Amino acid sequence: MLELATDALTVALTAAGLVFFLAGTVGLIRFPDTFSRLHALTKADNLGLGFIVLGLALQAESWHAVFKLGLIWALALVAAGTAAQLVARTALRADEGGRPTRQAEGRE
Amino acid sequence: MTGWFLAAATLLLLTLAGALWRVWTGPGRADRMMAAQLVGTGGVAVVLLLAAATDWAMIDVALVLALLAAFAAVAFVKAETPEGRGDPEDDDA
Amino acid sequence: MSGTVFDIVLCALILGAALAAVSGRDPFAAVVFFVVYGVFIATAWLRLDAVNVALAEAAIGAGLTGVLLLGAVGRLARLRETAPPARAAGPRLLAALAAGGTTLLLGWVFLTLPEPAGLHAEVGANLAAAGSENAVTAVLLNFRAWDTLLESIVLLAALIGIWALSPDAAWGGRPGMTQRTRAGGVLAQFGRVLPPIGLMVGVYLVWAGTKQPGGAFQGGTVLAAVALLAMMAGRIAPPRVSAPGLRLALILGPAVFLAVGLAALAAGRFLWLPPEHAYALILGIEAALTVSIAATLALMVIGPPQEAP
Amino acid sequence: MIGSATLYGLCGAALVGIGLYGFVSHPGLLRRVLAFNVIGSGIFLIFGAAGYRDADAGADPVPQALIITGIVVALSLTALAVALIVAHVRASGHGELPEDAGE
Numbered sequence: 267m268l269e270l271a272t273d274a275l276t277v278a279l280t281a282a283g284l285v286f287f288l289a290g291t292v293g294l295i296r297f298p299d300t301f302s303r304l305h306a307l308t309k310a311d312n313l314g315l316g317f318i319v320l321g322l323a324l325q326a327e328s329w330h331a332v333f334k335l336g337l338i339w340a341l342a343l344v345a346a347g348t349a350a351q352l353v354a355r356t357a358l359r360a361d362e363g364g365r366p367t368r369q370a371e372g373r374e
Numbered sequence: 375m376t377g378w379f380l381a382a383a384t385l386l387l388l389t390l391a392g393a394l395w396r397v398w399t400g401p402g403r404a405d406r407m408m409a410a411q412l413v414g415t416g417g418v419a420v421v422l423l424l425a426a427a428t429d430w431a432m433i434d435v436a437l438v439l440a441l442l443a444a445f446a447a448v449a450f451v452k453a454e455t456p457e458g459r460g461d462p463e464d465d466d467a
Numbered sequence: 468m469s470g471t472v473f474d475i476v477l478c479a480l481i482l483g484a485a486l487a488a489v490s491g492r493d494p495f496a497a498v499v500f501f502v503v504y505g506v507f508i509a510t511a512w513l514r515l516d517a518v519n520v521a522l523a524e525a526a527i528g529a530g531l532t533g534v535l536l537l538g539a540v541g542r543l544a545r546l547r548e549t550a551p552p553a554r555a556a557g558p559r560l561l562a563a564l565a566a567g568g569t570t571l572l573l574g575w576v577f578l579t580l581p582e583p584a585g586l587h588a589e590v591g592a593n594l595a596a597a598g599s600e601n602a603v604t605a606v607l608l609n610f611r612a613w614d615t616l617l618e619s620i621v622l623l624a625a626l627i628g629i630w631a632l633s634p635d636a637a638w639g640g641r642p643g644m645t646q647r648t649r650a651g652g653v654l655a656q657f658g659r660v661l662p663p664i665g666l667m668v669g670v671y672l673v674w675a676g677t678k679q680p681g682g683a684f685q686g687g688t689v690l691a692a693v694a695l696l697a698m699m700a701g702r703i704a705p706p707r708v709s710a711p712g713l714r715l716a717l718i719l720g721p722a723v724f725l726a727v728g729l730a731a732l733a734a735g736r737f738l739w740l741p742p743e744h745a746y747a748l749i750l751g752i753e754a755a756l757t758v759s760i761a762a763t764l765a766l767m768v769i770g771p772p773q774e775a776p
Numbered sequence: 777m778i779g780s781a782t783l784y785g786l787c788g789a790a791l792v793g794i795g796l797y798g799f800v801s802h803p804g805l806l807r808r809v810l811a812f813n814v815i816g817s818g819i820f821l822i823f824g825a826a827g828y829r830d831a832d833a834g835a836d837p838v839p840q841a842l843i844i845t846g847i848v849v850a851l852s853l854t855a856l857a858v859a860l861i862v863a864h865v866r867a868s869g870h871g872e873l874p875e876d877a878g879e
Contacts (some may be wrong), residue, residue, distance in 0.1 A: 529849060760848070
């Protein structure tokens with residue numbers, strides 16, 4: 267009985283994670299400019315990974331695995347935050363400095 | 375549960391195909407880089423789901439991917455500064 | 468069933484990313500596609516039950532390749548290389564036909580390969596005496612130690628080749644360029660937070676590599692990536708190429724490996740590990756190899772010295 | 777139903793073809809390095825898949841060990857090639873070889 271309830275919770279949490287990943291991708295495809303895409307993406311995919319981590323932690327076979335799951339989520343959060351901030355700065359500078367990043371660069 | 379984990383991993387892969395489309399169309403370098411970042415995070419999630427479906431030892435692969443997830447973005451912002459060695463936040467770079 | 472669907476989707480993504488990487492017009496996009504391709508390939512190795520390979524591919528594909536190639540694209544753009552003319556349609560078609568033929572031939576060969584028993588049985592029968600419960604580590608450090616020893620020397624040769632490309636005035640200086648970061652900025656903070664965790668993960672992969680997936684190559688690659696991050700964030704400067712400590716770190720792995728092999732020669736056979744000491748010897752060789760692999764890979768990705776010492 | 781080994785083996789064969797096409801059809805040197813790496817990973821995939829055709833026995837450890845050394849050697853050769861390309865472009869101003877420049 268308890269196992270059935272945990273399994274159902276795992277399915278619900280991982281499904282929620284999938285929805286956030288889907289939302290992030292839709293934002294990445296549909297939003298009109300670089301900065302709003304950046305904004306949609308980092309929030310969505312980190313929540314998505316968070317829900318999947320939570321769902322899997324219920325199934326983990328040891329505390330060891332739960333610790334690793336938590337570490338993975340923490341690392342992904344730090345990575346996404348850092349990458350978003352730095353890439354946004356770079357896009358901003360490129361716009362001001364006149365180097366084209368908004369147009370496709372067809373150089374080889 | 376194995377079936378659900380594999381199905382979820384497959385759906386996740388399909389959403390990553392959308393990110394590949396953004397890498398292809400750009401238009402800016404920042405757009406391409408952020409799409410690659412999404413594939414990185416999505417890849418961590420896919421590996422975690424595979425680990426739950428087949429073998430928990432695979433979790434170490436997700437750990438390595440998460441640890442190195444921002445490295446390409448850091449290399450990118452470095453390469454985009456005027457001499458390739460500055461800091462995008464540095465106003466005199 | 469759902470496993471097959473997963474495999475088909477993953478193969479499609481791998482092929483799409485590879486095609487975009489080799490045939491798209493924009494060189495920057497090509498490199499980004501290649502980095503993404505590495506993540507997909509690492510996942511494919513998991514489906515082939517090769518977790519050891521997946522670890523190596525993840526560390527190299529997600530960590531080192533991106534730093535190496537994105538840096539190269541930036542450097543080439545600053546050198547203002549001229550655009551090469553695109554190939555005409557005729558030769559491209561010819562190339563596509565030749566490539567398609569090669570694929571068909573390889574596919575046919577793969578499907579008609581005779582079914583051998585593989586080497587599982589031999590490896591399994593000798594695993595108890597090998598000093599490692601992880602069969603892949605046992606093959607690398609014991610059964611096929613020759614390959615691994617020679618490979619660690621190949622890495623050194625490649626690094627010497629890269630250093631040979633440094634301008635005369637820069638010889639003896641620090642590899643790459645002096646990096647700048649804004650104190651207290653996001654990049655500097657990231658370079659402070661991540662290296663301790665990365666150090667832990669790298670050492671864990673080496674330490675655990677005799678019992679579960681991992682080993683000197685995987686751990687060494689993670690350590691190299693972490694060192695590169697610390698350098699890009701301005702936390703540490705790469706040592707001068709003439710520094711004795713650096714030279715020692717580079718040859719430590721091959722030297723220890725060779726010394727163990729020669730000591731075994733005295734007992735009868737080159738590179739033979741006596742079963743009662745095999746575990747300790749493998750751990751010792753792996754520790755030394757990890758130092759050398761991490762140092763060599765990090766320095767290779769930075770490139771030759773550019774500035775006068 | 778097709779097994780994983782068959783699928784990834786054929787995927788590896790296709791990767792060799794894709795890499796070969798890119799290597800021949802693109803004069804850009806950096807692009808050729810990417811194509812070379814795609815060929816390499818295709819070969820690794822064929823090799824690894826051939827060692828996993830008996831799924832009950834698991835993956836054969838010997839191909840795995842050889843592939844790991846192969847991946848690391850491929851990276852080191854890529855780094856050497858990148859350093860050579862940068863030196864070539866610095867000296868000549870061209871991102872391709874002289875025989876490919878005028879076509």
